Amino acid sequence: MAKLEILIAPDPRLKKVAQPVERVDDEIRRLMDDMLDTMHGARGIGLAAPQVGVSKRVLVVDVARENEDPRPIRMANPEIVWESDDSICVEEGCLSLPDQYAEVERPERIRVRYIDHENEIRELEADGLLSKCIQHEMDHLDGVLFVDYLSALKRKMILRKLAKTRRQDAVSV
Numbered sequence: 001m002a003k004l005e006i007l008i009a010p011d012p013r014l015k016k017v018a019q020p021v022e023r024v025d026d027e028i029r030r031l032m033d034d035m036l037d038t039m040h041g042a043r044g045i046g047l048a049a050p051q052v053g054v055s056k057r058v059l060v061v062d063v064a065r066e067n068e069d070p071r072p073i074r075m076a077n078p079e080i081v082w083e084s085d086d087s088i089c090v091e092e093g094c095l096s097l098p099d100q101y102a103e104v105e106r107p108e109r110i111r112v113r114y115i116d117h118e119n120e121i122r123e124l125e126a127d128g129l130l131s132k133c134i135q136h137e138m139d140h141l142d143g144v145l146f147v148d149y150l151s152a153l154k155r156k157m158i159l160r161k162l163a164k165t166r167r168q169d170a171v172s173v
């Protein structure tokens with residue numbers, strides 16, 4: 001497995017709508033494994049392919065705690081087939097928006113249909129952190145970041161701060 005570079009906002013590649021995969025073959029399986037490696041290395045609980053510059057509808061999540069056995073989930077072409085009427089507001093972070101956090105309201109429970117790493121169609125019902133994380137990753141496949149749920153002013157402040165940090169990093173190396 002290989003670690004990939006995680007794109008940081010603002011980056012136009014994070015704003016694109018990703019393409020469905022035709023089938024999960026060795027190339028996609030390898031991408032999923034590399035994404036899990038990258039995500040675990042960055043101590044994240046989820047990662048979507050656009051975050052590593054691949055415009056495909058592929059995501060991985062693992063909400064196991066560090067003292068628990070890993071529980072990786074690999075998904076291609078995920079679709080929400082049901083969501084609960086009740087929603088909850090939880091603070092989110094994003095590996096593409098380092099050190100930025102904000103509360104986002106989303107449906108509490110979802111049922112998602114996807115293609116797994118063996119190219120089988122599966123369904124999964126999720127609540128709690130897993131539900132939040134899958135929805136956050138699915139947003140990435142449509143070019144949506146959690147800052148897009150904030151006011152335009154808050155979003156601009158966060159993106160300007162990140163752009164400035166990147167310019168400073170660029171001169172100091």
Ligand code: GNR
Nearest residue numbers: 044045046047092093094095136
């Ligand atoms: O690591 C992550 N933590 C997190 C916390 C609350 C809600 C969503 C997330 S996903 C994030 C990793 C990431 O950026 N995935 O795209």
Ligand code: NI
Nearest residue numbers: 093094095096
């Ligand atoms: Ni994210």
